[in-house]
Amino acid sequence: MASFEVKGGKKLQGTIVPQGAKNEALQIISAVLLTPESVTIENIPDILDVNLLIELLQDMGVKADRVDRQTCIFKADNVDVDYLSSEDFRKKGGRLRGSVMIAGPMLARFKKAFIPKPGGDKIGRRRLDTHIIGFEKLGARFDYHDELNYFQLSTSRLKGTFMLLDEPSVTGTANIVMAAVMAEGTTTIYNAACEPYVQQLCRMLNRMGAKISGIGSNMLVIEGVDALGGTTHRMLPDMIEVGSFIGLAAMTQSEILIKGAGVEHLGVIPEKFRQLGIRMDIKGDDIFIPSQEKYEISTFLDGSVLTVYDHPWPGFTPDLISIVLVVATQAVGSVLIHQKMFESRLFFVDKLIDMGAQIILCDPHRATVIGLGRKNQLRGITMSSPDIRAGQALLIAALSAEGKSVIQNIEQIDRGYQYIDQRLNSLGAEITRIP
Incomplete structure (x- = not known):
């Protein structure tokens, strides 16, 4: 120590x-899983939580070319989905509370995801309910494996819907948005978080081909698309x-x-x-x-x-x-x-x-x-x-x-x-x- x-x-x-903004980085870097094309992220903070997330993506098969400590080119064209059900993922993901942010992109693109019981700060209870309930409303099913302390999510397809969040959770909103961008139909999220970092994520997704309106407000409307492409993004x-x-x-x-x-x-x-x-x-x-x-x-x-x-x-x-x-x-x-x-x-x-x-x-x-x-x-x-x-x-x-x-x-x-x-x-x- x-x-x-x-x-x-x-x-x-x-x-x-x-x-660069830590809380933005965990969302933005997770979003690279939504496309097989290259995504360049600039102004990355060189901190433990962000570096752990990048390592976790690399373990999943995502290519990460660290141009320098603040710039990285990601390419998620060969993701090992089965790695997420491994003990190694549960251990590494459990060390990092931000690992929950990969669930939305994985559900959107690969129709399944795993969420380890999160670690992180000892500052009190941080519920995952907003994330899980949002995924359920989009058509995902979840099972909690008590002996291994992780959630397993799966779906045959995600379908757009209206949802009223019980709390304007920043990570919950971001995760649901990433799940909804490739869902069938239109998703409306009311009582959405509208932090600058959520706005940044939505603008990045729109540059990748998503159709999100209401950015900066507490009501986001997302028209699902079939696929997303690459982009370049600079963090606040x-x-x-x-x-x-x-x-x-x-x-x-x-x-x-x-x-x-x-x-x-x-x-x-x-x-x-x-x-x-x-x-x-x-x-x-x-x-x-x-x-x-x-x-x-x-x-x-x-x-x-x-x-x-x-x-x-x-x-x-x-x-x-x-x-x-x-x-x-x-x-x-x-x-x-x-x-x-x-x-x-x-x-x-x-x-x-x-x-x-x-x-x-x-x-x-x-x-x-x-x-x-x-x-x-x-x-x-x-x-x-x-x-x-x-x-x-x-x-x-x-x-x-x-x-x-x-x-x-x-x-x-x-x-x-x-x-x-x-x-x-x-x-x-x-x-x-x-x-």
């Missing part, structure tokens, strides 16, 4: 470029990294320019950080965060305490709740953090309390943060990263803390952030990776 040794209290300065900058860098700059009183931030796709993210009192200057597609001695949390118009909560797009993404919570510890003022979607995502606050933060964990979903306004600087401790986003939040806390911190289990951070130690060290941080 690798660790980061972090010497905190240093002000950073310079320019940083966000990686990772909005979670952009938000992390904004929070990092404020916490460490640093001056940072985020180059190529994908501003038009950030939604309410800049405004949420402004509510914490963080100043930023947006010029074109770049975000400049000046060094701030202090930042003060705003209140609602009636003077009540600010509440920051996650919500499906265009609401605030749950993946930045951990970052906002950490950044609030050194603000002036108080804020209630409400993490609605995952019941275990706030449990990392005990480590922040050990560092000297004033946080009241109200219940598994809510925490009240009392900003110290830098009166009492956080102190370095030894801690462990429980999931990708909490790990990055703890790294930000450690960079702002007094003294040395050790963050264990950094494989969780590596799953979502590429070369994060090297990139932050280039800005003046002092992070040492310990094998």
Whole structure:
């Protein structure tokens, strides 16, 4: 288990470029299974989860020509469908929650799929119901093999239908869309997720020959086609990294320019950080965060305490709740953090309390943060990263803390952030990776 040794209290300065979007990558790369023709993907994040998915596709027989670490040409013209029922697939797929995304393309093109019981973050329950129910409505049958912990899906043909999703699941919507693009007839998905990454997937599929309308709304209409062709696709900058860098700059009183931030796709993210009192200057597609001695949390118009909560797009993404919570510890003022979607995502606050933060964990979903306004600087401790986003939040806390911190289990951070130690060290941080 690798660790980061972090010497905190240093002000950073310079320019940083966000990686390609992790959450988009898992959908886009899975979509290459829909065609035997070549698909070129650009701006791929070089992170553990994405590399595991590419390896999994290669094990299935997909050719993957890694032009460089950010560009790959895929060709799924000789897929070994039987590999998906193997023990090797169940083991590898079970390590990667994103492996569920290959089910939709496999059903569409090969009429069968297997979903291992997913692994991934320890942030709470993530249901597969939306995926499975959507596939069933399209005409697939599923069986759960309890002794082997995997779902088996099969169909003689997929047929378009109307469906109302019980939740606007991003991965569920993407998976059902990929299954429906080659179904017979028209599929209408109401209460669909409309995140930029789902929009990106739909636009890519349309370039491949799909017929999807309603992109960007919560109702997608998909006219099935017989086959899809190749294309080239470039992924968006990772909005979670952009938000992390904004929070990092404020916490460490640093001056940072985020180059190529994908501003038009950030939604309410800049405004949420402004509510914490963080100043930023947006010029074109770049975000400049000046060094701030202090930042003060705003209140609602009636003077009540600010509440920051996650919500499906265009609401605030749950993946930045951990970052906002950490950044609030050194603000002036108080804020209630409400993490609605995952019941275990706030449990990392005990480590922040050990560092000297004033946080009241109200219940598994809510925490009240009392900003110290830098009166009492956080102190370095030894801690462990429980999931990708909490790990990055703890790294930000450690960079702002007094003294040395050790963050264990950094494989969780590596799953979502590429070369994060090297990139932050280039800005003046002092992070040492310990094998």
